Amino acid sequence: MTDFTEEELALDPRFADQFERGFRPACKLYLISPPAIDAAFTDRLAAALDGGEVAAFQLRLKGIDDHAIARAAEPLQKLCADREVAFIVNDSVALAKRLGADGVHLGQSDGDPREARSILGPSAQIGVTCHDSRHLAMEAGEAGADYVAFGAFYPTTTKETRHRPEPSILSWWVTLFELPCVAIGGITAENAAPLVAAGADFLAVSSAVWSHADGPGAGVAAFAPLLATKG
Numbered sequence: 001m002t003d004f005t006e007e008e009l010a011l012d013p014r015f016a017d018q019f020e021r022g023f024r025p026a027c028k029l030y031l032i033s034p035p036a037i038d039a040a041f042t043d044r045l046a047a048a049l050d051g052g053e054v055a056a057f058q059l060r061l062k063g064i065d066d067h068a069i070a071r072a073a074e075p076l077q078k079l080c081a082d083r084e085v086a087f088i089v090n091d092s093v094a095l096a097k098r099l100g101a102d103g104v105h106l107g108q109s110d111g112d113p114r115e116a117r118s119i120l121g122p123s124a125q126i127g128v129t130c131h132d133s134r135h136l137a138m139e140a141g142e143a144g145a146d147y148v149a150f151g152a153f154y155p156t157t158t159k160e161t162r163h164r165p166e167p168s169i170l171s172w173w174v175t176l177f178e179l180p181c182v183a184i185g186g187i188t189a190e191n192a193a194p195l196v197a198a199g200a201d202f203l204a205v206s207s208a209v210w211s212h213a214d215g216p217g218a219g220v221a222a223f224a225p226l227l228a229t230k231g
């Protein structure tokens with residue numbers, strides 16, 4: 001499949017409602033959990049949220065079943081609700097529904113965003129992984145996603161990745177579409193500036209926060225100067 005040209009896009013009525021460019025709020029932090037957590041993690045999440053503004057928290061646990069994730073989710077979801085941080089479940093629409101989560105993040109093999117919408121309803125935040133593909137991002141927008149995620153922008157040990165977009169995919173996206181875009185993959189406070197400058201609406205980060213030498217609060221705080229100044 002080939003990418004659409006800008007001319008095709010502009011003429012295609014399917015994309016008409018995505019084509020307007022309106023006001024974009026400043027870039028925000030989207031915190032991703034470590035792939036495994038222990039009983040102390042609720043306190044670590046509280047410390048992270050104490051460090052500065054976090055727009056959303058994604059529970060991304062790997063290698064355990066949905067029942068175990070649901071048990072782990074309870075105090076974390078409550079903490080997020082208390083702090084007005086959106087609570088997003090990774091991978092599973094069924095689990096997002098069961099927990100009454102604010103949304104779900106779907107990879108390309110995690111299910112259809114249209115089906116997710118029909119199950120979770122109009123107010124759910126549905127995000128879709130689009131790797132380095134303009135085509136996948138436009139498809140996700142067409143399917144009703146609330147954000148598209150590009151990455152991995154930098155090397156990461158959190159996940160095995162095969163795609164390495166350039167920051168220009170973000171500027172291309174924000175020039176054409178209102179739908180928010182998320183940048184993910186190996187992002188730190190030290191390397192994030194080009195992604196913010198390119199127009200990322202959200203920086204999705206995991207190890208930069210959870211592995212910060214001075215703790216997760218300092219990990220979140222380190223991003224504050226970048227996020228205050230979206231160009």
Ligand SMILES: Cc1ncc(COP(=O)(O)OP(=O)(O)O)c(N)n1
Pocket residue numbers: 030058060090091105106107108109110127128129149150159182184204
């Ligand atoms: C915000 C955000 N972007 C991308 C991903 C990756 O999703 P996926 O490709 O399904 O890989 P896993 O995270 O499930 O390993 C994400 N989780 N969140």
Ligand SMILES: Cc1ncsc1CCOP(=O)(O)O
Pocket residue numbers: 032151152155156157158159161184185186187204205206207208
């Ligand atoms: C889930 C995911 N998807 C693409 S890269 C990545 C890992 C993000 O974690 P980190 O910020 O530690 O690289």
Ligand SMILES: [Mg+2]
Pocket residue numbers: 090091105106107110
């Ligand atoms: Mg997934």
